[in-house]
Amino acid sequence: MDTEKLFSIIPIKNIKGVLPKSVTDIAVDSRAVSAGGVFVCIEGFTVDGHSFVQKAVDQGARVIVASKPVAVDLEKVAVVYVKNTDRAIALLAPHFYQYPSKRMTMIGVTGTNGKTSVSNMIHTILQHTGERSAVTGTIGFNLDGTLMETENTTTDVLTTQKMIHQAAEADCSTMTMEVSSHGLVEGRLAGTEFDIAVFTNLTHDHLDFHGTMDNYGHAKGLLFAQLGQDLSQRKFVVLNADEPWSERMEKMTSYPVLSYGIRREADFRARDIVLSPDGTSFKMETPVGDFTVRMNVIGEFNVYNALAATAALFAKGMEMEDIINGLSVIPAAKGRMEKVETDLPLTIYVDYAHSPDAIEKAINAVLPYKKAEQKLIFVIGTGGNRDRKKRPIMAEKASIADYVILTTDDPRDEPYESILSELEAGMAHKRYAAIGDRAEAVKHAVSVADAGDIIIFAGKGHEDFQIVGHEKLPHSDAAIALEEAERKFRKGFIETE
Numbered sequence: 236m237d238t239e240k241l242f243s244i245i246p247i248k249n250i251k252g253v254l255p256k257s258v259t260d261i262a263v264d265s266r267a268v269s270a271g272g273v274f275v276c277i278e279g280f281t282v283d284g285h286s287f288v289q290k291a292v293d294q295g296a297r298v299i300v301a302s303k304p305v306a307v308d309l310e311k312v313a314v315v316y317v318k319n320t321d322r323a324i325a326l327l328a329p330h331f332y333q334y335p336s337k338r339m340t341m342i343g344v345t346g347t348n349g350k351t352s353v354s355n356m357i358h359t360i361l362q363h364t365g366e367r368s369a370v371t372g373t374i375g376f377n378l379d380g381t382l383m384e385t386e387n388t389t390t391d392v393l394t395t396q397k398m399i400h401q402a403a404e405a406d407c408s409t410m411t412m413e414v415s416s417h418g419l420v421e422g423r424l425a426g427t428e429f430d431i432a433v434f435t436n437l438t439h440d441h442l443d444f445h446g447t448m449d450n451y452g453h454a455k456g457l458l459f460a461q462l463g464q465d466l467s468q469r470k471f472v473v474l475n476a477d478e479p480w481s482e483r484m485e486k487m488t489s490y491p492v493l494s495y496g497i498r499r500e501a502d503f504r505a506r507d508i509v510l511s512p513d514g515t516s517f518k519m520e521t522p523v524g525d526f527t528v529r530m531n532v533i534g535e536f537n538v539y540n541a542l543a544a545t546a547a548l549f550a551k552g553m554e555m556e557d558i559i560n561g562l563s564v565i566p567a568a569k570g571r572m573e574k575v576e577t578d579l580p581l582t583i584y585v586d587y588a589h590s591p592d593a594i595e596k597a598i599n600a601v602l603p604y605k606k607a608e609q610k611l612i613f614v615i616g617t618g619g620n621r622d623r624k625k626r627p628i629m630a631e632k633a634s635i636a637d638y639v640i641l642t643t644d645d646p647r648d649e650p651y652e653s654i655l656s657e658l659e660a661g662m663a664h665k666r667y668a669a670i671g672d673r674a675e676a677v678k679h680a681v682s683v684a685d686a687g688d689i690i691i692f693a694g695k696g697h698e699d700f701q702i703v704g705h706e707k708l709p710h711s712d713a714a715i716a717l718e719e720a721e722r723k724f725r726k727g728f729i730e731t732e
């Protein structure tokens with residue numbers, strides 16, 4: 236890109252050295268700098284980009300953007316000094332990629348729970364009709380079936396713009412993004428212009444970061460406020476009518492609202508819901524008539540997710556018939572009440588619930604069809620060094636299960652004892668065990684199970700690791716459980732080790 240044009244977008248304090256005519260790339264990680272590129276020094280939580288300037292130059296950087304003095308050979312590189320490099324990258328990134336979000340229909344999904352599920356439903360339904368679509372979030376960046384890993388649910392501003400650019404270049408007509416409250420507050424969505432903003436729900440989570448529910452609600456609301464004020468544009472807001480915080484989100488935007496829900500009047504409303512272990516069916520009332528929906532995903536929470544996805548796609552202009560057809564093929568999002576395939580006499584689900592509300596929803600997904608003779612065993616852990624207030628509330632919700640195993644989910648530097656005792660404080664009954672080592676906890680779940688029982692492993696979902704100390708160790712609830720179940724339930728099972 237033409238260097239002068241690129242830098243015309245930011246306020247500059249001064250320039251040292253001579254700017255090249257054009258630059259090839261832009262990076263905030265010195266390892267990602269390419270020859271002839273720009274390196275922007277960002278001060279992160281743990282490292283300061285200003286200390287990596289020489290590395291960037293060695294990699295071929297031609298321009299450095301800095302807010303503090305940097306020593307470089309001005310014969311080789313130019314330095315652009317700005318007041319604040321965070322603000323500089325927020326402006327430079329979308330400008331460099333020529334505002335790719337304007338070239339597609341952008342759908343943003345926010346809320347405490349359901350973001351991954353709703354965004355993947357939208358993506359799957361779009362693909363089912365043959366549309367090119369991309370989706371990004373906790374599970375990664377999925378472009379035309381190729382999945383690339385992402386570091387966070389909402390990536391940094393440069394990565395975000397780069398992904399949107401890649402999707403636009405691949406001729407995707409829609410990109411759906413999971414939008415986290417952290418991402419919104421930290422400005423990682425600068426330059427991302429959404430057309431449709433979807434709200435799932437707001438319940439207790441991340442209060443270590445936001446402090447109060449009010450701040451947390453406000454953070455989520457930014458997605459709606461940031462839709463802008465150009466009301467000549469066709470933009471929509473999709474809100475959950477059964478969620479009290481929706482009223483607040485509605486006040487934060489002037490764009491038209493499409494509502495969805497089960498319990499209250501809504502534009503998209505589900506009735507006659509039938510939950511079964513293998514799927515869900517219901518009648519959907521919509522502004523254009525009633526439809527019968529059959530889905531392979533389980534739990535009432537997925538009815539909400541399906542309604543949210545439907546309203547978003549309807550806002551985009553998709554035919555209802557196509558949406559209903561698409562809903563019939565959506566698989567469970569990876570690690571979201573995902574049934575583990577086995578012919579052993581156990582029903583095992585892997586789930587990502589790690590907030591009190593999600594735990595309640597996960598358990599309620601199986602209760603309607605659980606028989607009296609079946610036990611529901613629920614394994615739940617919390618992370619170390621994170622939101623401690625939610626621990627007892629999580630255990631209290633988990634108490635709905637017949638037997639609960641309290642454990643850890645990425646204990647990090649925190650000792651097992653404090654995690655477990657804070658969880659135990661919330662237990663409503665004594666039918667539980669507290670086991671810090673997650674692998675042992677999983678084995679214990681199988682050991683207390685009788686043939687026919689149901690086990691839900693919550694918290695890890697799609698993740699295949701456990702963070703202990705500063706190490707990321709491989710871990711799979713499903714693999715450990717299956718191995719243990721083979722040993723216990725398979726007739727003639729022979730130990731191989």
Ligand SMILES: Nc1ncnc2c1ncn2[C@@H]1O[C@H](COP(=O)(O)OP(=O)(O)O)[C@@H](O)[C@H]1O
Pocket residue numbers: 346347348349350351352353373413435436536537539540568570571572586587588589592593594596597696
């Ligand atoms: N609409 C919903 N309401 C409440 N809980 C939900 C909802 N959708 C999913 N869940 C629960 O929350 C967990 C996380 O779901 P996910 O779609 O990954 O949400 P997010 O991306 O917002 O974290 C799931 O495993 C499930 O237990």
Ligand SMILES: [Mg+2]
Pocket residue numbers: 350351372373374388413
């Ligand atoms: Mg997610």
